[in-house]
Amino acid sequence: MKDFFEELGKYIGETATTVGNKAGEVIETQKLKSQVRSLAHENTVDLLELGRGVYEQYKNGTALDEKAEGLCEAISSREESIAEFEEKISAIRGAGKCPNCGKTVAKEMVFCPYCGEKMPAVAVDDEDVFADYEEFAGEEAEKTVATAEAEKSAAAEEEHLADETEDIKLREEDASLFEEEAVKGEAARSQEAAEEEA
Structure with a gap:
């Protein structure tokens, strides 16, 4: 019977050590993942x-390799589109850009108050503006949904790790209590055996 409790005590001790090691691994892994995220950012x-820096070189006329030049051309094209959208926004808000000095001028002004240049009449195709807006709004909504899903996934992973850590702690506590009970039981039996011998 004594051998059984010795084996049980060893087993409980090993289990508690294993559980403690697992908890340590989870915590260390979480710390390392945090460091990875920080370095990636x-x-x-x-x-x-x-x-x-590369794009500035492209704008200044520096020769770049094919891949970098392709990316810079795409960025330049998007910048042109952004400028067009901004002009449409200005027109909707009742402002235009002076063709001479480039400053924003209220829509109803015939001459630029900054340089005196005659302002051209601005015609805005409402359908075109709203189509652009709908496309932009759709893209932004997709980005927002993707970001929310990524954040939700990261939160779920963190919650799972927290639950796992809590389970490991509870198992450690259970193993510790079980070991204490086994030790107390063995001590009581040893005392009873000693009393019987006396």
């Missing part, structure tokens, strides 16, 4: 800055 910032 820093890389993203640096890559953006690097990209800006």
Whole structure:
């Protein structure tokens, strides 16, 4: 009987050690994942800055490799589209851009108050503006949904890890209590055996 409790005590001790090691692994893994996310964010910032530098070189006429030049052309095209959209927005709001000095001028003004240039009449195709807006709104909605899903997935993973850590802690506590009870039981039996011998 004594051998059984010794084996049981060893088993409980090993289980508690294993559970403790698992909890340590989960916590260490979480710390490392946090460091990975932090470093990845820093890389993203640096890559953006690097990209800006390459794009500035492209705008200044520096020759780039084929891939970089293709990306820069795409960025340039999007910048032109952005400028067009901004002009449409200005027109909707009742403002236009002076063809001479480039400053924003109220729609009803015939001459630019900054340089005196005669302002051209601005015609806005409402259908075109609303089609552009709907396309833009749809793209933004898709980006928002994708971001929300990514955040939800990350939150679920963190919650799962927290639950796992809590389960490990509870198992450790149970193993510890079981071990204490086994030790107390063995001590009581040893005391009874000693009393019987006396």
